Amino acid sequence: MxxxxxxxxxxLFISCLTALWGIFWxxxxxxxxxxxxxxAINFDLFFKDPAPPGQPGGGLRNAFVGHILITxxxxxxxxxxxxxxxxxxxxxxxxxxxxxxxxxxxxxxVSIPAIIVGAFIYSVIVKxxxxxxxxxxxxxxxxxxxxxxxxxxxNMLSLIPWTLREAAFALxxxxxxxxxxxxxxxxxxxxxxGVILAIARVTGExxxxxxxxxxxxxxxxxxxxxxxxxxxxxxxxxxxxxxxxHTQAWGASFMITVFILFTTILGRILxxxxxxx
Amino acid sequence: xxxxxxxxxKDFMFxxxxxxxxxxxxxxxxxxxxxLLKESLPAxxxxxxxxxxxxxxxxxxxxxxxxxxxxxxxxITASLALLLAVPVSIGIAIFITEIAPPFLKTPxxxxxELLAAIPSIIYGMWGLFTLAPIMSKYIEPFFQSTxxxxxxxxxxxxxTPLGVDLFxxxxxxxxxxxxxxxxxxxxxxxxxxxxxxxxxxxxGATKWEVVKDxxxxxxxxxxxxxxxxxxxxxxxxxxxxxxxLGNLNQIPDSLLDAAATVTVKLANEFTEADKDIYLSALxxxxxxxxxxxxxxxxxxxxxxxxxxxx
Numbered sequence: 001m002x003x004x005x006x007x008x009x010x011x012l013f014i015s016c017l018t019a020l021w022g023i024f025w026x027x028x029x030x031x032x033x034x035x036x037x038x039x040a041i042n043f044d045l046f047f048k049d050p051a052p053p054g055q056p057g058g059g060l061r062n063a064f065v066g067h068i069l070i071t072x073x074x075x076x077x078x079x080x081x082x083x084x085x086x087x088x089x090x091x092x093x094x095x096x097x098x099x100x101x102x103x104x105x106x107x108x109x110v111s112i113p114a115i116i117v118g119a120f121i122y123s124v125i126v127k128x129x130x131x132x133x134x135x136x137x138x139x140x141x142x143x144x145x146x147x148x149x150x151x152x153x154x155n156m157l158s159l160i161p162w163t164l165r166e167a168a169f170a171l172x173x174x175x176x177x178x179x180x181x182x183x184x185x186x187x188x189x190x191x192x193x194g195v196i197l198a199i200a201r202v203t204g205e206x207x208x209x210x211x212x213x214x215x216x217x218x219x220x221x222x223x224x225x226x227x228x229x230x231x232x233x234x235x236x237x238x239x240x241x242x243x244x245x246h247t248q249a250w251g252a253s254f255m256i257t258v259f260i261l262f263t264t265i266l267g268r269i270l271x272x273x274x275x276x277x
Numbered sequence: 278x279x280x281x282x283x284x285x286x287k288d289f290m291f292x293x294x295x296x297x298x299x300x301x302x303x304x305x306x307x308x309x310x311x312x313l314l315k316e317s318l319p320a321x322x323x324x325x326x327x328x329x330x331x332x333x334x335x336x337x338x339x340x341x342x343x344x345x346x347x348x349x350x351x352x353i354t355a356s357l358a359l360l361l362a363v364p365v366s367i368g369i370a371i372f373i374t375e376i377a378p379p380f381l382k383t384p385x386x387x388x389x390e391l392l393a394a395i396p397s398i399i400y401g402m403w404g405l406f407t408l409a410p411i412m413s414k415y416i417e418p419f420f421q422s423t424x425x426x427x428x429x430x431x432x433x434x435x436x437t438p439l440g441v442d443l444f445x446x447x448x449x450x451x452x453x454x455x456x457x458x459x460x461x462x463x464x465x466x467x468x469x470x471x472x473x474x475x476x477x478x479x480x481g482a483t484k485w486e487v488v489k490d491x492x493x494x495x496x497x498x499x500x501x502x503x504x505x506x507x508x509x510x511x512x513x514x515x516x517x518x519x520x521x522l523g524n525l526n527q528i529p530d531s532l533l534d535a536a537a538t539v540t541v542k543l544a545n546e547f548t549e550a551d552k553d554i555y556l557s558a559l560x561x562x563x564x565x566x567x568x569x570x571x572x573x574x575x576x577x578x579x580x581x582x583x584x585x586x587x
Contacts, residue, residue: 008483012376018368019377022389022459025452032407033399081298088295099299104582106302108574111506112309112567113513115540119547119563120309123316143305150302174284176291204396207515207540211547231398235516238402246406253402257395264394268387 030257037254040247049219054242060252062219066134066227067203070213073138073223074145074202079195081142082149089150090157091179103154106147117143118208126212134220134227137213141202148201152194156187189274193267200263204256206231230256310567317561319554329561335526337550342558344565346526350536351566353443353529354518355511358450363504365451366458370500371488373459374466386463393456401520404449405441409521412448413440417533420444436533444532445521450514454507461506465499465584466492499584505577512570515540539566 044059051058085102093099121140126132160183168178184191206229214226215236230252237249320329324342332343373386417438425434436442469492477487493500523535524545539562550556 004483004486008485011485011488012371015368015371015376018365019372019385019389021365022369022392022455023385025455026388026392026395029395029399029403032403036406081301084295085298085302088292088299092292092295093299102299102302104578105306108571108578109302109306111509111513111570111574113515113540113570115513115515115543116309116313116563116567119316119543119560120312122547123312123560124308146305147302150299174288176288177284179291200394204398206396206398207544210544214548231396231516234398234402235519238405238520249402250406253399257399260394260396261391264391265387 030261033250033253033257036250037257040251041254045248045251050217051244053240054244056244058244058248060228060230060233060248062216063228063230063233063252064255065219065221066213066216067230069221069223070134070137070141070209070227070229071199071203073135074141075195075199077139077142078145078198078202079149082146082194082198083153083191085146086150086153087157087179089154091175091183094158103151106150109147110151113207114144114205115207115210118211121208122211132212132214132226134213134223134225137209137227137229138223140208140212141205144205144208145198145202148198149194152197153187153191156190156194157183159190160186189270193271193274196263196267196270200260200267203263204231204260206235210235306571310564313560313564313567317557317564320557320561323554324558324561329558330565333528337552337555340552340554342555342561344539344562346528347537347539347542347562348565349528350443350522351512351538351540353532353536354447354450354522354538355508357443357447357532358454358511359504359508361447361451362454362507363458366455366503366507367462367493367500369455369459370462370466371492373463375484375488375492386460389456389459391456392452397453397514397517400449400453400517404445404517405520408449409440409445411440412445413438417442417444432530433532435531438533439535441521441523441535442533443522443529443536446518446538447532449517449521450511453514453517454510457507457510458500458503461503461581462496462500465496465503468499468584468587469495496584498580498587502577502580502584505573505580509570509574509577512573513540513566515544519544539563 044057046059046064047061048057048059049061089099089103117140121136121143125136125139129136164182164186165178168182173181209229209232213229213232215232216226216228220227234249234252234256237245237252240246320342324332329342329344330348331345332341333345334341334343335346336342369385369389373382377385417434417440421434421438425431473491473495474487477491482490518538519541522538522541524537524541525535526537526542527534529536543559543563547556547559550559
């Protein structure tokens with residue numbers, strides 16, 4: 001009897017330790033990025049373009065602007081396709097087996113290696129055009145966004161009670177009007193959360209940009225040219241030999257981490273408020 | 278009359294629009310597969326399957342390419358990461374579902390899930406500048422002086438502890454994949470009917486016995502699904518590993534060797550591939566990775582679906 005109790009408390013204690021282990025790494029990483037990054041944040045980082053390699057000064061204006069443009073392009077591709085696709089799965093197609101299949105496939109696609117998407121886009125966009133471009137980067141990230149947005153939209157629409165739709169049908173509204181004016185309105189917070197989380201996820205992606213948007217040491221807002229992004233710049237600078245580069249890479253990491261933590265937590269608060277989980 | 282048919286047409290158009298976007302997922306997945314296959318055809322024809330997968334040579338100058346070192350690197354990092362992460366994840370899931378007081382459940386759950394929100398490039402950065410020095414200074418010498426002294430097993434810790442090696446990469450990967458297994462395991466644990474648990478408590482079982490003999494057996498399919506999901510993630514992780522692995526094309530003797538994985542090779546060499554056959558060989562690697570991770574993720578998904586249906 002006593003031995004069993006001791007075994008039980010030891011096992012439960014170990015389980016508490018594992019939770020601490022996970023939380024320990026989270027705080028270790030976040031504090032480390034904050035500690036290194038905060039000293040790298042200054043006016044120049046945002047408003048100056050990179051100095052020639054090895055020389056002090058300069059900033060990452062090109063990467064910040066490029067990153068925003070590429071993410072914007074990805075959002076414009078991924079969000080509409082994701083929301084409309086999710087609408088089909090939850091509304092028109094909810095009775096078909098193929099919808100279940102598509103939604104499972106989307107779940108798998110969420111975890112497919114991002115670098116594969118980069119290789120795919122390299123073959124269908126970069127090679128035929130003959131050069132790297134911001135568009136290619138945007139499309140690659142857009143593709144990564146689609147399944148995430150699609151799945152959250154599907155889930156959020158399914159949470160809207162059927163009686164609400166039936167009330168609208170009874171008034172003679174066609175299905176598309178019911179969806180747009182009733183269902184979307186009811187699920188708007190949930191869908192918005194999905195979009196926010198998808199943007200947060202895509203912001204941190206580097207692998208799919210390596211051979212689509214590539215990199216650009218100069219300021220450019222031409223999406224048809226190779227374009228710098230924060231994540232690819234972090235990779236290049238961190239692996240580079242210059243102390244100055246490392247500092248700037250920490251600065252960029254700091255900004256990305258803060259942005260992603262902020263948006264992720266915001267998304268969670270939004271969804272919790274709306275659905276009271 | 279005309280009003281009704283007009284709205285019917287609009288409705289139909291909206292239906293078509295949503296259906297097309299939904300089916301774009303199927304199109305994308307098959308498109309990715311076909312494009313990778315098409316691009317890797319020259320390499321498939323030249324090296325074959327066995328000649329590629331089991332060959333250790335990677336020589337762009339002589340145009341001989343073999344995938345064995347990269348594949349082995351991928352398998353070692355992914356399985357070691359799994360080995361380190363799965364017990365921790367299950368422990369965390371037990372903590373959240375069975376032990377934690379209600380006011381701790383949400384914050385701890387959120388904190389663990391935030392681990393998944395941190396982008397892999399940040400893990401890589403942190404791994405290279407913070408974790409790698411710690412590993413090479415303290416942790417790896419410690420393992421060398423303990424496990425390293427045991428005759429046969431000790432071989433895996435031979436070599437100079439530089440911090441840029443398989444061991445560090447696996448540790449980083451293991452931290453990254455904790456949240457995936459943990460959250461799926463937590464959901465599966467929550468599906469255990471409380472009647473079962475209460476019956477066990479009623480006949481005098483301790484909390485650990487309830488977890489071990491009731492909850493875990495009941496939810497093992499779901500947990501297995503979560504493990505599969507983590508494995509799929511670990512196989513395809515690129516940036517976090519690229520920082521700390523060194524892209525060295527050799528079959529590693531010990532965990533303290535630099536190595537390459539499929540993803541690291543792709544990330545480092547894709548834009549440098551100047552010959553068609555070189556690029557094609559890289560696409561062949563990408564194809565193998567895609568098929569592997571897709572198969573594992575699909576299997577994991579069927580487990581998870583099965584667990585939910587019970």
